[in-house]
Amino acid sequence: MSNIPLPPAPGSDTHVSLALADSVVSLPGGQSVDELADPAAATSWLVDHDLVPAETVLLEYCQQRLTGLRRHLREVFAAAVEDRAPESGAVDALNSALRQVPSAEMLEYTPELGFHRETAHPLTQLVEHALARISDDAAALLTGEDARLLDACQAPSCDRFFVRTHARRRWCSTRCGDRVRAARAYEKKRVSAS
Template sequence: MRNMSDTLLAAAPGAEEHPCLALVNSASGLPAGKRYDELSSPEAAAAWLLARDLIARESVLHEHCRGRLAALRADLRDLLTAHTTGDLPTIEAVQAVNRALTCAPGALLLRFDPTAGFTRSADHPVTQVIEHVMAVIAEDAASLLSGDQASLLASCEADSCQRFFLRTHARRQWCSTRCGDRVRAARAYARKREVHSV
């Protein structure tokens, strides 16, 4: 199933490798004041997570799960914004990410199957699917913000775009060619109007 952002925007640089960037970018502005939200319903959130191999195909999300994921997205946006602007993040956002980091049990439980013998696997019943996903995304965010790639993190400079990306080169200002083209076209239009108004 393709959604609006898939058809209009390519993944921002770094978003395929970092689920935290993909999550933050799952809602943003589009030209003409429109918005998209890839987590708009439990089914949409499940499809988004499945497309990134973060849940099993048979996983079911409820509205409560979608809401928790959307809340984590808002907290991550706060942290990424603070990082890229040099502002202080809110204590609540840092605490929310820390809660997400620790909410999923990390121990692999011992299992026994008469045919397979002893195996180990994490126990993620339906009530823990979202905790596991949030822990994975929070771990990625914590590693990104505190690691070597932190200095590459940037926010798109196009008006109305609120996506984050990793700079592929120092002069990169936009998350996509589409945003860059839009900004350049707006500048050209403004120059043309200025010339004609003189």
């Protein structure tokens, strides 16, 4: 695993499901970055994305559930980009995560806030709640206005997804675009020198 910081792909700031799908990335030279490599890293990722409180500590089982959801997200996003049916079970996995948490907000009362509504979930269901929120975001992305803008980075060896910010965008970052342009320039120079 490499600790090379990657700029966030367009759309990952507004779609947590896209951020999760891109939390593992292949890099040139066979390197990879996995933001969920162990339970502590997975906990940090969830905390950084405001999906669990800062004092949360995940166990390996919970980390594996998060990486499992990531695998299914990557499959449904790839299917959407490639205009094909997703592999068996990928959509079911997202729906299963959605069904794990009640969607109705409970009526609460506190002296500070008075009557208010909030989604109640016990501490033991923090991961289920996070997985449901991520799955809900994926469903909204795949069926909403941004669905037609979802794309996969066209740079060789990059496997991130992103939301195109303009029609001609084909790379998830300037870094990937620069790498492709440099490779083209090198190849053109090499061919003209032969």
